[in-house]
Amino acid sequence: xxxxxxxxxxxxxMVFATSSFALEGQQPEAIAEKMAFKLVRGVTNTVxxxxxxxxxxxxxxxxxxxxxxxxxxxxxxxxxxYRLLTGLTETVFFAVPQPGYYDPMITPEYVWQGWxxxxxxxxxxxxxxxxxxxxx
Numbered sequence: 001x002x003x004x005x006x007x008x009x010x011x012x013x014m015v016f017a018t019s020s021f022a023l024e025g026q027q028p029e030a031i032a033e034k035m036a037f038k039l040v041r042g043v044t045n046t047v048x049x050x051x052x053x054x055x056x057x058x059x060x061x062x063x064x065x066x067x068x069x070x071x072x073x074x075x076x077x078x079x080x081x082y083r084l085l086t087g088l089t090e091t092v093f094f095a096v097p098q099p100g101y102y103d104p105m106i107t108p109e110y111v112w113q114g115w116x117x118x119x120x121x122x123x124x125x126x127x128x129x130x131x132x133x134x135x136x
Contacts, residue, residue: 034102035094041104042090045083051111052080059115083111 056076060068086105099105108114 031097034097038090038102039094041109042087042092042094044110045087045106046091047087048111049080049084049087052076052083055079055111055115082106 053073053076056079057068057072060072060075062068064071083106090105
């Protein structure tokens with residue numbers, strides 16, 4: 001009888017204690033805003049996915065030189081297809097808080113981001129060589 005009473009009191013304690021530790025969820029306005037951003041991001045990525053072809057062509061020629069004229073359009077077509085699929089997925093499933101909490105599924109978030117220069121060291125210069133200053 002004692003074991004049953006102890007188990008019952010422990011069960012009641014667990015039931016009532018869990019509700020006191022519950023955190024207040026986000027406001028419905030914040031959730032609706034994140035859902036709207038996900039929907040707009042999905043539609044935008046679906047519509048602008050074709051811009052990946054010239055973007056990747058430009059970036060490959062800039063970073064790799066002459067071989068970029070061949071590899072760039074191929075990479076651009078692949079990235080355009082990938083951006084189209086992720087855009088469609090975000091558009092269809094805009095109400096689902098995945099991945100993360102309405103986070104973007106692709107990086108960069110939009111096609112017009114990511115055009116900045118790469119910071120790559122020239123080959124053979126792993127350590128910075130100090131420049132001699134006159135008079136020293």
